[in-house]
Amino acid sequence: MKKVGYHNSITRKLYLSLVLMLSLSLTSYAQDAAPAATATPTASPTVSSGGDPVKGKEIFNTNCAACHKLDAKATGPALRGVGAKYEKAWFYKWIHNSADLIKSGDAGAVKIYEEYNKVPMSAFPQLSEADIDNIIAYTMEPKAAAPVPVAGEKVPGTDGNAGGISNNIILGALSLVMAILVVMLVLVNNVLRKVAAANGISVAPKEPTISIWKAFAKNQFLILVSAIFLLLASAFFVYGYLMQIGVDQDYAPVQPIHYSHRIHAGSNGINCNYCHSSARVSKHSGIPSLNVCMNCHKNIAEVSDTTATEEYSKDFYDKEIDKLYKAVGWDKENQKYTGKTEPVKWVRIHNLPSFVYFNHSQHVNVAGIECQTCHGPVQTYEIQKQFAPLTMSWCIDCHRKTEVKMEGNEYYTKIHEQLSKKYGVEKLTAAQMGGLECGKCHY
Numbered sequence: 220m221k222k223v224g225y226h227n228s229i230t231r232k233l234y235l236s237l238v239l240m241l242s243l244s245l246t247s248y249a250q251d252a253a254p255a256a257t258a259t260p261t262a263s264p265t266v267s268s269g270g271d272p273v274k275g276k277e278i279f280n281t282n283c284a285a286c287h288k289l290d291a292k293a294t295g296p297a298l299r300g301v302g303a304k305y306e307k308a309w310f311y312k313w314i315h316n317s318a319d320l321i322k323s324g325d326a327g328a329v330k331i332y333e334e335y336n337k338v339p340m341s342a343f344p345q346l347s348e349a350d351i352d353n354i355i356a357y358t359m360e361p362k363a364a365a366p367v368p369v370a371g372e373k374v375p376g377t378d379g380n381a382g383g384i385s386n387n388i389i390l391g392a393l394s395l396v397m398a399i400l401v402v403m404l405v406l407v408n409n410v411l412r413k414v415a416a417a418n419g420i421s422v423a424p425k426e427p428t429i430s431i432w433k434a435f436a437k438n439q440f441l442i443l444v445s446a447i448f449l450l451l452a453s454a455f456f457v458y459g460y461l462m463q464i465g466v467d468q469d470y471a472p473v474q475p476i477h478y479s480h481r482i483h484a485g486s487n488g489i490n491c492n493y494c495h496s497s498a499r500v501s502k503h504s505g506i507p508s509l510n511v512c513m514n515c516h517k518n519i520a521e522v523s524d525t526t527a528t529e530e531y532s533k534d535f536y537d538k539e540i541d542k543l544y545k546a547v548g549w550d551k552e553n554q555k556y557t558g559k560t561e562p563v564k565w566v567r568i569h570n571l572p573s574f575v576y577f578n579h580s581q582h583v584n585v586a587g588i589e590c591q592t593c594h595g596p597v598q599t600y601e602i603q604k605q606f607a608p609l610t611m612s613w614c615i616d617c618h619r620k621t622e623v624k625m626e627g628n629e630y631y632t633k634i635h636e637q638l639s640k641k642y643g644v645e646k647l648t649a650a651q652m653g654g655l656e657c658g659k660c661h662y
Contacts, residue, residue, distance in 0.1 A: 270349070275357030278350050282343060285518060290362060292554055293518050295335060299362060302355040307348075314351055316342045335554075465572070471604035472566040476546070477539040478603070482526060485598035491590045498579040498590075506565055509547045516543060520551050531601070568605050576660050585631075586649075587624045592617075618654035622646040 279287075286294035305313075305327060312320045313328060317340040320328040332339060346354075415422065435441055483489045492498060497505035520540060527533040544550075548557040571577055582588045591597060595606025607613055623646065625635055631652065638647055653659065 270352030270354070270356030272353070272357040272360050274350075275353035275355070278346070279354050279357055282346070283354065286340075288520075289358060291520060292552060293520070294554060295340065296331070298358045300359060302359045307352070307355070310351055310355060311348055313340070314342075314346060315344050318342065466608050466610060467570075467605050468608045469604055469606075470568060471602045472568065473602075474566055475563050476542045477531075477535075479531075479536075480597045480600045480603055482522070482536075486526070491597070492583075495590075499584045500580050502578045502580065504579050509543065509563065512543055513547055513549065516540060517549070520544075528601075568603060569609065571609065574661055576662050585628065586621075587628070588621075614660070615650075615655060618649040621649050623649060623652060 283298070287296070287298050289297060289299040291297055302310075309320075309325075309327065312325075317328065317332075321332045321339060412422075483494075484491065494507040494511055495504040496507075497503060520537075522533055522536040522540075524533055526536060546561045546563050548559045548561075549555075550557050582593075583590070593607050595604075597603065597606075623631055623635065625631065625646070634652065635647055638651060639645065642651055644651075648654070
């Protein structure tokens, strides 16, 4: 028999190469992540000899925060380090009754009075001298410096492969293994062919087979069934597509000024009707005037650190408040309006067809429907979106299921008594009270 050759040497070399490359990869990249640098514990704020800054913060937030900030002007001056500007005795007189101190002709009191539009500060006779000492101690605390990231330190959550082997390395190793297997199969095939040729073994040729497409084309029954299936499937998808025309569910456009319902309606618990006041008395809910925004944001020029999320930082929210100030012409440094305003081009989200009649006041004021019924859990939305499909079937389904609230609702008293006897029920649905009549919504 003809000698074929020692082909196992090639395979052995390939195996050794694979083991060597994998060992190098594992030792180079599968190292444990270096331990993060331990932050030096920040010393707790020292209590001033004249007061307790912790208690002072509580008193400040309760009595002073509406008009004062520590590091920026508001209705009143910034108060960071104010304890070094005046004597404590002066503070006691000013906080207890600033008007009397101004009338006495005190130079410092008169200067502040004239600088801030000649509006005296509210009197706080209920605050004791110890309370005032605590407030001063709080204002004298140094401003906390922003944490500086350590060079080379990775931000938590940004490295998906920390403490393990990189995904690219794993994929590369698997690709290498697959390539080696392909090469080995080719080599084994060549060796087997040589062995077969040396022993006089002939390989049987492949028998010609008919293509699957040709076999399918010759079967008329399969063609008929496939044609019917394709027609029905096409009709289904075309119908589904046409039914979605004009349905903008989950539409969430980007507004010129970012407004977070999560912060306002959720965290701060602001009632929807405070901003959308016309929803109780009008057909439309209305777009809140920027003056409504300024009722709060005249004194809120920045958000708290706890407001920020991974997607939206504190700096982002503060810049959006600056957009509001620019639109209404508010100078936050001098705490006054400049008279230069800019229109805000809000993007409409909910837009019913012109032939559909919908009255907010009838649903909100008369029927007592909660805003979340149609607009979804807005208190959780960072960006407002269209929650409901607002289709005709959706409205009809709501009218069929929703019972009319009769407690304290004299609007429907008479008709409810008559129809409840007619239908033999205690509470009527909107549909039973004529809510499905075409003229109710189409006029």
